[in-house]
Amino acid sequence: MKADSDVLKRFISELEKLGATAELLETRTQVVKHLSDFVREKGAKMVLAYGLERMLSSELSKAITSMGISYFDINDVDRRDLRKLLERADIGITGADLAVAETGSLIITSENDAARLLSCLPPIHVAILPRENILDSFLDLAEWLRKMQGTSKRTVSVITGPSRTADIELEIVLGVHGPCELHVIILGGALSEG
Amino acid sequence: MKGRNLIAEVSEALKNKSQIENLRTSMLCMRDKRDAAMAGYSEKELAELRNIRQASLSSLNESIKMLKDKLEENGCGFYFAKTAKDACEYVVNVAKTRGVKRIVKAKSMTTEEIELNKRLVAEGFEVIETDLGEWLVQLAGQKPSHLTAPAIHLSRYEISKLIEDRLGVRLPADPKEVTKFVRAFLREKFLTADMGITGGNFVVAETGSLVLVTNEGNGRLVTALPRIHVAIVGVEKLVRTWEDALKILNVLPKSATGQNMATYVTILNSGSETPSLDGGFVEREFHLVLLDNGRLSALQDTVMSEALKCIRCSACFNVCPTYRVLGGHVFGYIYSGPTGIPWTYISHGLENAASYAPLCISCGLCRETCPIGIDMPTMISEIKRRYGERNGYRWVDRRLAGYESLVKLASNTAPVSNFLLGTSMAKWILEKLIGIDRRVNLPKFSGKTLRELLDGVLVPRAESDRKVAYFADSMAYYIDVDVGLATVNVLQKNGFNVVMPPQKGSGMPSFLYGLLDDAKKLAEYNVKQMYEYVSKGYDIVSAEPTAIYCLRFVYPKLLGTTKEVQEVAERSYELFGYLLRMLESGMLDLSFKRYNGVKAVYHLPCHSRHLSKDRPVLKFLEMLGIDAEFIDYGCCGMGGTWGMKKGYEGYEISKAIAEPLVMAISKSGADFVVTECSLCKMQIERFTGKKVVHPILLLDKAYKGLPIP
Ligand code: SF4
Ligand code: SF4
Numbered sequence: 001m002k003a004d005s006d007v008l009k010r011f012i013s014e015l016e017k018l019g020a021t022a023e024l025l026e027t028r029t030q031v032v033k034h035l036s037d038f039v040r041e042k043g044a045k046m047v048l049a050y051g052l053e054r055m056l057s058s059e060l061s062k063a064i065t066s067m068g069i070s071y072f073d074i075n076d077v078d079r080r081d082l083r084k085l086l087e088r089a090d091i092g093i094t095g096a097d098l099a100v101a102e103t104g105s106l107i108i109t110s111e112n113d114a115a116r117l118l119s120c121l122p123p124i125h126v127a128i129l130p131r132e133n134i135l136d137s138f139l140d141l142a143e144w145l146r147k148m149q150g151t152s153k154r155t156v157s158v159i160t161g162p163s164r165t166a167d168i169e170l171e172i173v174l175g176v177h178g179p180c181e182l183h184v185i186i187l188g189g190a191l192s193e194g
Numbered sequence: 195m196k197g198r199n200l201i202a203e204v205s206e207a208l209k210n211k212s213q214i215e216n217l218r219t220s221m222l223c224m225r226d227k228r229d230a231a232m233a234g235y236s237e238k239e240l241a242e243l244r245n246i247r248q249a250s251l252s253s254l255n256e257s258i259k260m261l262k263d264k265l266e267e268n269g270c271g272f273y274f275a276k277t278a279k280d281a282c283e284y285v286v287n288v289a290k291t292r293g294v295k296r297i298v299k300a301k302s303m304t305t306e307e308i309e310l311n312k313r314l315v316a317e318g319f320e321v322i323e324t325d326l327g328e329w330l331v332q333l334a335g336q337k338p339s340h341l342t343a344p345a346i347h348l349s350r351y352e353i354s355k356l357i358e359d360r361l362g363v364r365l366p367a368d369p370k371e372v373t374k375f376v377r378a379f380l381r382e383k384f385l386t387a388d389m390g391i392t393g394g395n396f397v398v399a400e401t402g403s404l405v406l407v408t409n410e411g412n413g414r415l416v417t418a419l420p421r422i423h424v425a426i427v428g429v430e431k432l433v434r435t436w437e438d439a440l441k442i443l444n445v446l447p448k449s450a451t452g453q454n455m456a457t458y459v460t461i462l463n464s465g466s467e468t469p470s471l472d473g474g475f476v477e478r479e480f481h482l483v484l485l486d487n488g489r490l491s492a493l494q495d496t497v498m499s500e501a502l503k504c505i506r507c508s509a510c511f512n513v514c515p516t517y518r519v520l521g522g523h524v525f526g527y528i529y530s531g532p533t534g535i536p537w538t539y540i541s542h543g544l545e546n547a548a549s550y551a552p553l554c555i556s557c558g559l560c561r562e563t564c565p566i567g568i569d570m571p572t573m574i575s576e577i578k579r580r581y582g583e584r585n586g587y588r589w590v591d592r593r594l595a596g597y598e599s600l601v602k603l604a605s606n607t608a609p610v611s612n613f614l615l616g617t618s619m620a621k622w623i624l625e626k627l628i629g630i631d632r633r634v635n636l637p638k639f640s641g642k643t644l645r646e647l648l649d650g651v652l653v654p655r656a657e658s659d660r661k662v663a664y665f666a667d668s669m670a671y672y673i674d675v676d677v678g679l680a681t682v683n684v685l686q687k688n689g690f691n692v693v694m695p696p697q698k699g700s701g702m703p704s705f706l707y708g709l710l711d712d713a714k715k716l717a718e719y720n721v722k723q724m725y726e727y728v729s730k731g732y733d734i735v736s737a738e739p740t741a742i743y744c745l746r747f748v749y750p751k752l753l754g755t756t757k758e759v760q761e762v763a764e765r766s767y768e769l770f771g772y773l774l775r776m777l778e779s780g781m782l783d784l785s786f787k788r789y790n791g792v793k794a795v796y797h798l799p800c801h802s803r804h805l806s807k808d809r810p811v812l813k814f815l816e817m818l819g820i821d822a823e824f825i826d827y828g829c830c831g832m833g834g835t836w837g838m839k840k841g842y843e844g845y846e847i848s849k850a851i852a853e854p855l856v857m858a859i860s861k862s863g864a865d866f867v868v869t870e871c872s873l874c875k876m877q878i879e880r881f882t883g884k885k886v887v888h889p890i891l892l893l894d895k896a897y898k899g900l901p902i903p
Contacts, residue, residue, distance in 0.1 A: 080473030167327035178411025
């Protein structure tokens, strides 16, 4: 099932209203190019990733480390170093399971909290989402949540824009305890292409 | 009223001009954002939300069992806490036996309710609030003053001063800088905490899932970093299915802050592995404490059970006129705001609820704005009643509730009474004897009652099948008789057979002061009389929105929904809503004069808001060619007779509430003010000095081709 272009448009426009960005990319090469440019522009020193497709992660690793910037995939690091890496990462890159167009929300599940913390602790969060996983409305999640929470202990995080507060005189400030920036890469094509 | 001097608190709060200004601007802004976000909800969808809340409460026992089984199956701690003390005990015990030192918390009113922090600190734990607003309030040694914006009473200047005083750090008075500082300051606490404590917005029984909503992301860190997580959730937060949960979750942020969705929703059904400080993973313990603390017995209370439907969105705070000037420390106990009054009753008892219930003026705006349609005014009046029955009612409240006999007397003796009531001696006596503020200019009584004036006017027209029973209410009956005459005239002009059944005042003042037995008697009488005519095919019409509000919403609450009560309610119409229906069905006589170029300001009475979303008066003003500016600050602050009470019991608060409206009207350059409520009229006249007219007077003049003021 491929999400139609209205749903995609709506999702992107909702994300942008929230102060997040969205990028629609077709191939793995594009993603690698886009992300390595992004990482450099942001002046990041260390990038941590989780939940990416194997090939993508290894190509990203090559591209990013070649610029002298550290790149780790949580799957590949020594568990003893995990906590320190999480605390220090400048950018966290995660996969996303689903999205909701109506609200501009990402739905990310995690089997452990290292994965979850990757979208909490670093100041910048990049999520990679397959285009066909965008649902139309928030209420469409019910069945999926029942299954997910009924049969597994995975924590579900619904993320709608960057961290924000309006606690002081209602002035909106982004980046309180969570990421100050949220960038979403929407994968249009199959990753195996080019 | 247990250890509280409300009048002193009010007078103190009213001195804090900058707080009043901040609150007012913030609340208006929140109200408008919220209204915009909620605009997409239909009546049907809102009714569905109400049904979901009702059904969730009806199935609590099954849900509790289901949740317990699920959580235990997932290896979590589950504890049902009967009292606040039990809940605190459990948390302390978990913390002690696991060698906890530092505890981080995500904002939770339920933990405020049970005063958990106090207990934990007394036991020697370090407890740190992590929601920015809540952290500020903790730093100031205060209580949150708003459900979703706990530090909304503090200005940016007070905040940077607070941080400097307590932490010795100088920051510019800039929310961005403060936020940046707090991010770094609290990050270290998160990373080194042993235990995280949260509340929960819902718990979904079918999968045993805790649902936690935050914007800042602190809820995520509190539940992902420490090795223990305890969630304390009121038992009323249990919903059965994900379908139900998502519908409520969908409305919550819209109604709370006007956000389409909250930034972070964390959903978990167990502990999970977290990367530990010393390397590797540790398995986090998850405990869920389900709190009763009065909720289950409230469920058996036919009036108060309504409060358990609350989803804590805080929309009612933003519209509450008295809350908006006094803030949540005065308009609150631990729970604050409109929903806080019944919630205080449920969890902290009658005395504490009654300690600030007198600040409610029964405007009904809270109920009108509540996405679940929760009837706060009825619960609050019932709290006043229960307190009054036990401890006696206040003298001034009794007098004001029984105003009709006084009004009758004054009316019989006008113009002598008008003269006497205008003297400063009489005003002094009224203040001392009754408690009416001496600055109040009492209305001028008509020498003849409306019924006397209508003698010979209400002649039946056999040929017409348009039939109206006119319900005048006291003001039009004794004082603003011209409104009554104009109403009858306009209806007759449109071919109506108008009758005026025997009637008493609507009883709103008795309802307002909690004298519900008196209110009930009036309601019974009026329903009986009105039903006579309803059963003969008459519609009931009143030019006083409060009267129709009573017939439609208050009487069914007081008397129960018998056939008579229900039919009377269904057939009762506010005059302009009624005329608008006629207009729309092409039945209105349009041969009236237009007043192009005339400028007016329109004020919408609170009770009118409940009766129609169409703003019928505005439509008529437009038809009359009048250039009407709609100034919408919400309630004018009169609250029936409440704004006449002396000093800080009524008058001063009422004046503070009216301030922005008064200023806007004074600035507007309008020729006069239009409003359809006789008490809003008194309020606006006394504070602006402008002429205020009921729209029916304009329409009546227009039919007669006469000029308007
Ligand atoms: S009825 Fe009006 S005054 Fe009373 S709590 Fe509700 S909003 Fe406030
Ligand atoms: S009473 Fe209604 S409006 Fe007020 S907080 Fe509860 S749900 Fe929201």
